Structure formats: structure tokens, C-alpha cells
Amino acid sequence: SLLLFCSTSGLGSESRGETNYSSSSVFLLTQLWLVAAVKWICLRCFLLGSWSEATVRRCVAVSCLMCPAYESGLTLLMNTQPENWSGSLSCPGKTIASTAAALIACLFWEVSFPSAKSATAEGSESAERKQRNRALFMRVVRYSKPDAPLLSGAFVFLSLAVICDMFIPFYTGKVIDILGEQYQPNSFMSAIFLMGLLSLGSSLSSGLRGGLFMCTLSSLNKRVRLMLFNALVKQEIGFFEDKKTGDLTSRLSTDTKLMSQSVAMNVNILLRSLIKSVGVLYLMLSLSWKLTLLTFIEAPLIAITQKIYNTHYEQLSKEVQDSVARANETAGEAVAGVRTVRSFHMELGEACRYDDRLTDTHNLKTRRDTVRAVYLLVRRVMSLGIQVLIMYYGRQLIKSGCMSTGNLVSFILYQGDLGSYIRSLVYMYSNMLNSVGAAAKVFDYLDRKPLVSIDGSLHPETLAGQVHFNNLTFFYPTRPDQPALKNFSLDLKPGQMTALVGMSGGGKSTCVSLLEGFYQPQQGHILLDGQPLQNYQHKYLHQKVAMVGQDPVLFSGSIRDNIAYGLTDCDQKKVEDAAREANAHDFISRLEKRYDTDVGERGCLLSGGQKQRIAIARALIRQPQVLIMDEVTSSLDTESERMVQDALARRPNQTLLVIAHRLKTIERADQIVVIDKGEVVEQGTHQELMEKKGNYYKLRERLFTEEKEADEKVDKQD
Template sequence: MELKLQHGKALLVDLAMSSVLHYSTKLFIKSSNTVFLLTHLWVVAAVKWICLRCFLLGSWNEATVRRCVAVTCLMCPVYESGLTLLMNTQPENWSGSLSCPGKTIASTAATLIACLFCEVNFPGTKSATNESSECAERKQRNRVLFMRVVRYSKPDAPLLSGAFVFLALAVICDMFIPFYTGKVIDILGEGYQANSFMSAIFLMGLLSLGSSLSSGLRGGLFMCTLSRLNKRVRLMLFNALVKQEIGFFEDKKTGDLTSRLSVDTKLMSQSVAMNVNILLRSLIKSVGILYLMLSLSWKLTLVTFIEAPLIAITQKIYNTHYEQLSKEVQDSVARANETAGEAVAGVRTVRSFRMELGETCRYDERLTDTHNLKTRRDTVRAVYLLVRRIMSLGMQFLMLYYGRQLIRSGHMSTGNLVSFILYQGDLGIYIRTLVYMYSDMLNSVGAAAKVFEYLDRKPLVSMDGSLHPDTLAGQVYFKNLTFFYPTRPDRPALKNFSLELKPGQMTALVGMSGGGKTTCVSLLEGFYQPQQGHILLDGQPLQNYQHKFLHKKVAMVGQDPVLFSGTIRDNIAYGLTDCDQKMVEDAAREANAHDFISRLEKRYDTDVGERGCLLAGGQKQRIAIARALIRQPQVLILDEVTSSLDTESERMVQDALASRPNQTLLVIAHRLKTIEKADQIVVIDKGEVVEQGTHQELMENKGNYYKLRERLFTEEKDAEEAKQ
């Protein structure tokens, strides 16, 4: 409030001072010398500035006040000096006083525009300074990111060089077309000369042909570069993602990752190929057109600069709001994609719970949010285009008015004015494009910051081991393990867990759901890194082994196996390069899958469909078992693999496993009948080993295993009675 009062007082002081100076000058100064009058105006401006500075001494530290006072004092001498220079008129001593209302109002409007321009581009308050500092830091980071994207484009240097050459040729040809258009008008308007007319027309046609050809080649090369870079970045990102630890994917949504692969990588590629193309073209054309405009009329060129601050203000405001809304739209699209992906992936669950309408409504809400954001974004753009159009029409009117004055005074021809107006219209477009594309280019690179974050992220579970011995016994030792899942850091999945798996023995893990059985398997597979303790394989820490070697010697078959789209042969031999047909068939026989595969029309060339949807649950299970057995692993993990198998298939799989006496076998089973022959049974509860021994020993102890077996037996009996 106090600052507003100061500003009001300053305005009254300025008006009073201006009026006094104006009338005193008319009384005591009678000279009509132009230099003397201009000098007087500048001296008066300096006196006003000193007086206002002294009056506003208390608030002089405000940058806004300083700028406003400076512009107010300088407006009159700058305006009269410019008018004298451009129009050769006598300067008038109005000094912003009320004696000349028209010029006073125009001066006030110009002052407001100038101050607004300064506030938008160079904020002076403390909070605005902090925001400006943060914006500058963000832009600096974006510049670093942009240079990194440029380095990714190094393999496309020959294509980019060719594109830049054709870009320069296209720009040169484009710039001279309006110039010869004006020449043609002058030839037609003065005395028609056939030779001059035909020469001008021929040059215009040649320039147009050169511009079209160069523009086409330039665009083709840039688009080729865009496609190559986009492919390269997507491949790098995908390779970085699949190398992350399993815990990384637990708190990352599929829609977010696919959005980075599809949307952000495209923005990264555009920042070099498309945006640099437009930015350089606009920059070169702006410089060239400005030079030609100065050669046609430097006075008219100075008038065109009136539009520059207005363009800068509107473009700055528009960019700020449009970029923010574009980011919100991008996030909203990712959420909508995520919702659709979840519904499609879990369509069986959706159908079983009759949630088709619910999922449709949920997806409709996401689409509605996206639509509303897009509407707001497009409204901002519509208002911006309207304001820009009004400014353009106003500038054209001013140009025509002043151009007419120059033609009447003989300083310019009609053809030159036409060429100048064509150049001026193009210059406004290119300046706006420069401001917008520079900001958009940095914004598109900034949107790729998440991509770089994923590219630079090192997996928490190391895969840099180099150990690959010629022989592996398969002795596994879980030594004092303590482990927390990344998504549940407050609840340990394993606590001081120790267990030994010996070669040639079958170890069974049993216990209630959530006890830690699957966690043991995940740690043994190297999916996670325990916070405390070690997993030793033949006495060596698991992370010391080579990634490829480890997962060939340690194989797992899950309860719900995942098959990939392709043939049965491809899925059995998945990850193996030196695998012939005989090895595939032998593994299928061991898993009791050869018979049903042989009955299929295309046998091993049968397509399993997406995630194996064309096969039954038991068939997928047997193919997954064959995929594990073909590797001849030394350590085999079976996680409830017999749940989908019939009795005959279960027996054949057990016989196949029994034929490998030196293999370390770890089994997780809820049907306790399948593990009665295990060499050791380990009961796990709340991440700890509570009981361990053979089936007979544990039954005699009548501890946790005995109680668990009795409970499951009662549940199975009740289920059979219910069926009857």
C-alpha cells in the first residue's frame, strides 16, 4: 500500500513538474534551432530524473520504480529525437505535460508497455529474482541436456551437414524473391522494358525453383536424421530399462515407462532434427531479411522495431502458460494410457468381476481430464493468435502510412515499399518463430530429462560379475540374510535368514503365504540385493558371477510362467543361440510336452500367442519347464510348478528331475504331498526358519509343519465334500 502511495505521489510530482517546465520554456525560450531544442529536451529529462530520484529516495531500491521513472523521463526526448531524425520535423517541447493530451496519453501507454516488457523479461523484485534465477538454472540444465542430445546425433553428421547446406541455399533463394517482386512492380509502374521485365521474371522463377528443390532436400535429410536418432535413443532407453533390477519396476507404472519410450524419445529427436532445422532457418532468414530491409529503407526499418517489444511480451507470456499446460497434457495422456493398459492386461479379471462399465468410466475420466487440459491449452493459443493478428494488422497500417510519406518525399519507390512490406511480414514471423522455437527446443530437451535419468541410472543389483568357472557343484548358502522390499521398507521380508542347499538334494520351502518363500527364490535369481548378509554359490558371492553364466546355471520355473509371442521352439530355446532341434525336443520330452506338441498342426512352429494365450495352463507350464531343463542347470528352482499339471505329467517331470542326481533342487509347494520325498523340508514363517528336517522328522515333532499339513488336509477334505 505504501509503495502504491509513493507511485501516486510520483505521478503528481511528474505532471506538475512537466507543466511548469513546459510553460516556463514557452515564456523564456524563443529559439527555433533544432539542435538547441533537442538539447533542451534532454536537459529537462535529466532534471526531472534527478528530482524524482530525490523525491522517491526511500523506495529507490525498487527496480520497478527506477525503470518506470527512467522511461517516463526519457520518453519525450527519445520520441522527439526519433521523429526529427525520421521525418525531419521540428521538435516540440511537450515534456509529457497536460498541454499536449494526445502525446501525453501515447507517452503513458508507451511507458506502460516498456515497463511491462522489463518486468516480463527482467523481473526486479526479490521473489521475481528468485524465480528468474530458478528459470535461468533450468535453462542452463536444458542447454546441457541439449548438447548431450547433439552428441547422440554424431553418427548422423554427414546427413546433418548436407541438410545445413541445402538449408542455406533455400534461405538465400527465399530472401531474394520479394526483392525481385518489387523490381517487377517498379518496371511495370514506370516505363515498361521487356528485357528488364523478362530478366526479373526469369530470376524469380530460378530462385523459386532453387528454393523448392533445396527445401525438399533439406526437409528429407532432416526427417531421415530424425528417424535414425529416434530409433537409436529408443533402443538405448529400452536397453537401459531391461537391465534395471526387478525392484525398479515395482514402483514404476507401465504407462510411465511406455510414455518415455514413445513420447519423450520423440521430443528428444525433434530437438535436434526438426527444431534445429526451423531455428537455423529462422535465424538466417531474420538476419538476411533485416539486412535487405536496411538497404531498402533504414528509416522504415527503425519503425518496424516498435513491434519487437510487443512480440517479446506476448510470446514470453504465451510460452510460459503454453509450456506448463503442454506438460500437464503429456502427464494426463500418460495416465490415460496407463489406465487403458491396466484394463487390457487384466481383461480376464475385469470380465470376471463384471467391471467393464467401471473400467470404461475410469478411462472416460482420464480422457475427460486430458480433453479439459487440451481445451485450456488451445484457448491460450487462440487468444495468443488473436493478439498477434491485431498487432500485425496495426503494424501493417503504420507501415503503409509511413511508407506513403516516404514515397511522396521521393525517398522510396512503390516497388521497394512492396518488397519492404513483404520482408517485414516475414521478419515478424521469423522473430516469433525464433522466440518460440528456442523455448520449445529447450522444453523438448527438458521433457527428455526423465529419459536421461533412466539412461544414467545404475541398477542397484550389479550385473558386472566376471566369474564363470568350467565346473559348478551347485552348493548354495544363504548366510544371515536380512532383506526389505523397496516398496515395503518398514517390514522385513527375511530376518537373519540362513539356509544351505546341497548338490544332489531336494530342498522344499513351505509355509503360509507371505512367509518369505518367494523372496528366497527372487534373491537366489539375483533379482534383488539383500541389505545384510550374502548368498554364496560354491563359496563365491552371487554377484561375482557373470550374468549370462549365472542364469544358465541357475534356472527357475514359476507358478504362472510367462511365454512370449512366437513359436513353441522360440520359447523353449529362449535366450540360447546354440540350440538345435534335437535339444529342443529332448527338453520337451523331459517336461512331458512333446506329445501334445506333436499333435498340433505346426508342431514346434505353432504360435503361442501373446503371453501364451493360445495354450492351456498346463501346456504353458510344461513348455516353461522345458525352457528351464534345456539349459541343463546345476541349480533348478520350481515354484509351485505342478499346480497346473495332471498326475501323469507330474510323475514324468519328477522322474526327469530324479535322473539328475547331482543337481541342486529347490521346490516351493503348497500341496505338501508333492514334497514328502524331499531331502530336507524348511518351514518359513515371517522371514525366519522355524523348523527344518525330513517329512518323517517334522511329523513326529508335531510342530509348525504338522499343524500346516493338518490344516491343508482339512481344507482339501472340505473342498472334496463340497464338490460331492
């Protein structure tokens, strides 16, 4: 392409009609090529010496071969004869210009095709990356199989649209020739009719093609999002502690969209550009092979410029994407914790923090858009330069009678389209790789296996509820150097109430999380009726083992939906019975919509005590054999607490595990277990532990003193 570029700089000579190469031209060209070969050999052998840089070798080769290639191009295109044995580039000005062109060509080559040395160093890594991207793309294509009928229809309409588009410029040139020559009404009307018919067919086919591809995009995007969401909610709890919410939501929204585009939108544009490029190139060759040869100058320049642009633009786009995720995460944290923000008067601080994130995103977007603006400017200048060359040379062909005016107009229209198609091909290929990169992040989550197995199949008809913690040692994934439990053993018996007490951070909630199957202990195991927890069917286990947390989470929807959460075919009577047991029926009945009342996001429309009673009803409606209550009475009044305890007492065969800081709540427990630093330090009934005057006694005395001081402070304020 560079040699063709050099050859066009001498297009000022007038064309001489039909090609007629004389023997003197052949002899002079042969001399030029021999001189260039001798010059290259001499420089390679004597001047370069031990130089081994590929860039230098290429520059010397191009400099030596520039002159014969230039003269050969002039002879081929313009039928001119070399001026002398040394060629017309031997003058100082043209020598400097040709040398500069050679250096630029070598620079472009080095950017587009790295040297063998660097290719050897990065060859294996690049091949592995390409193979991985190809495998990822084919996997995305396989996910599109359900949309095969839509894709097939879209491809048919794509082909029709391309065929109609390609012939419109051809008939445009025909109309110009008819108007420029002797006017023939029939020929003119036929050409106009065909142009209108082709335009109508192109518009209809393009619209149907775009609609089908967009339907495919929407269908695939929905399917992939659902698959990713299912994969995420099945991960263990430790996975969500290590991942940020903004990152996960970005994968669900942005990356799945990019992944879907790689098949639907990108393949649509890629196929359209490829088919049009081939068809337009054929028509251009049929109009003028010389002008077509000249047009090829633009292709490598576009490809090289596009590659340089893609390298920088994709990197900046990735940084923008990460920055947007960080900004979304900051906003989400502030909104989710708006009560905390308000209580600490941090509205302005959170706004400033969000502004910093938005500023980072804005700066990155500005850099990205600046790169794009410079690229568009360079691309436009190159396109205009090539069009000027084509029009100048086309004028010579028209004067020589080798081409008509209409054919030149058609060729110029085709040439403009060909440039845009080539740019689309290069851009779409890069964009598909970018989409594959987004697909890799999605597939990482889709392929991830939860560290806590949920593939158990055991579901006995009856469950006694005997729980045995056997020599457990557990580290949280986020704190691998600090054990939460050490050699922990404990038995929970049916019909008994076991209370866990101790200072905060002692390991009480960790026991509950392990019993719920949220984590897998690094050592030891938990047995339920003699079987490891992971052997039980996931749904069955969480029907028989229910938990009510200290800060229960309700989902937006009605109170009925929250009480019957996760249950199918649950009638109104069961919901009301569970609400009565939790002392929630009375306040629900006083609401305007009763059980159809919307609780708001995370239950924000209810008080803390109301949320806890609904959460207790949600657990009791399952009639679990093992019930875990973690500080559930902390927001209840004395009457509600008593009613909940009475309801639990009516289930004599139930295994009950209670965590409470208000020791009055657990004095009736069958066994009280004191936990400190992940170990059992005391165990027994309330009376036995009080008589020992050990950790439990000291803990109770301290809490009793704190409660007394708090009550006195309230009395003084009243």
C-alpha cells in the first residue's frame, strides 16, 4: 500500500490512453530494480554489520526499493517512461520525501506487526489469549441457539438489504450518464424506477433485519442476566463479603449487555460490513481496476490508525466502566445507610465523596472522548486526501476516454462506502473482543462453584432435631489469620432450649451461621440427627432449620408475602396463625390494608418491633424442628416477649437455640453455654452457673449493673 501511495504522487502526467509499454521502459525499469537490489545488498552486508533490529532492516529495504517501485507504479498506471537510469526520485527533495515516507511506513508496520523478537516473547501468551477469546465467543454463540430462527431471518433480510444498497450508486451513475448524453426517456424512467425499487427494498429489509437482531439481543440479554443472577444467589455467604455490591450489579447490568451485543448487534454490523465490502469491491473493479488499486492505499492506513485508537480507547473505556461501578457503589452505600448518614450529619461529606467519584469518571470520559476526537480528525483527513487523489486521477481517465462521468460518480460513492465498511469491520472486531472480555467476567461467576455445597439429597420424613457441633475450627474468609471458633463442641437436644451468651465477638453468631449452612468449617463438622448438614437437601434443610435474626430483613411487598416468603400454596389461615403466635396479628389488623399492607424497601415502613414480629411469624409458619433466635426480642415489649416465649413453649419437641444479651430472657433455658474467643468456657443451667460464680456470674452482674444505670438515667431524664 505504501508503494502504491508513492506511485500516485506522479499522477500529474496526462494519461496516454491504452497501455503500451515500450522496450526502453522495460529496460530502464530493469536497471532501476538491479541498482536497488545492489544498493540493498551493500547496505545489508557492509553498513549494517551486526545490526539485528528488524525495524532498521525494514527501513533500509523500503528506502532502497522505493525508487523502482515508484517508477513501476507510474509506468503501470500512467504509461510513462522513467526519466533516467537512477529514476525521478534521485533529486534531493524527492529523496528526502521518499526517505521520510519509508520511515513512516516502517513505524506503521512496527505498530501493527511487532518484530519477531517481541512476537517470540509474547507469542505463547497472545496465542493463548486469542484461543481463550475464541472459546468464549463460541460459548456466547451457543447461548444464542434458542434464538436461531430469529437470527436466520435476520441474516436473510441482511443479505437482501446489502444487495439493494450495493446497486443504488450504480444506477445513480447510469442516470448521470443518461442526462449527460442524448436524453432517452425510457432509459431514464427505467433507471429511476429501479433506484426507487432498490431504495424501498433496502429500507424494508434494513428495518426487518434491525428489528430481528434487536429481539435477539433482548432475548439473549434476559437469558444471560437470569443465569448470572441464579449463579450469584447460590454462592456462599463468604463470597458476598469479599465482593462489593457495585461490582456485582455492574456485572448484571453492563457486562451482560456487552456480552449479548457480541452476538446480536456486533455480528449484525460485522456481517453487513463484510458482505458489503466484498460486493462493493467487485463493483469497483468492474468500473475501474486502476482506481480500485489506488483506493487500497486507504485500507492499511485505516487499519493501522484504528488499531492504535482501539488500544487506547479500550483501556480508557475499561477504566470508565470501573469508575462508574465505584460511583454507583458510593451512592448505593449512602442511600442504604441514610439513617446513619443523617445521624452523624454526614450529608455534605457523602455528597463530596460521591462528587469525587463522579469527577474521576468525568476526567476519564474526557480523556476517552479526546482520544476519539483526535482519531476522527485523522480519519477524516485521510479520507479527504484519498478522495482528492481519486477525483484527480478519475479526471485523467475521463479525458482519455477510459471512463464515463457517471461511472466516476458511482465509483466515488462506492469508495466512500468502502472506507466506512472497512472501518466498521476493524471496529466491530475490536468491539467483539471487548464484549468477549465482558463475557469472561460473567462466565467467571457462572462457572464458580460455591465453597459450601448445596447438592445434598437427604430429606427424611421425620426429623428429631438432634444437633451436634463436633470439634469445629473456623476462620472467616476475610480474616484467615483470626479463628472465630477453636475446637468448639456442643450438643443441642430436641425439646430443650439452649442459650449462647458471651461478650460481642465471642463466636455466638458464628455458631448460628454455621448451623444455617452459610459457611463450611475448616475442621470438624455439624451433625443433624447423625448426618452432616451438607448431606441434606438444601430446601428441606432450611424448612426444618429456621432462623430469626437481630435485624431481620423484609422484602418490598405485602406483609402476607413476607410471612409466606419461600412457601408455595400457603393459605391465609396459616399466615394468620403464625402472626398470632408471633403477637403480630393485632397490629396487622389495625392497618388499613391489613395483610396486604406494603412493608416498603427492607421493611422501612414498619417499626423495629413490628419487623421482628413479622420475621418471627415467617419462621414459625414453617413449623421448623430447629429454631434459631438471635436477639429477636431486643425490640419487643415485655408483653410481646412473653407471648412469643409462650408460643415456643407449646412446641415441646422443638430444638431451640437462643442468643441474647438480656440474660433475663434466657434464665429458663435448659442449658446455658458461655462462649469466649471461640471456645466454650462454661456450660450448665442458670442456677448451676450462678453457684460457680465464674464467667457467667460476672457477665450477669456487669450487665445487670449497666441495665440499672441505664434505667436510672432514663428516670432522671423523665
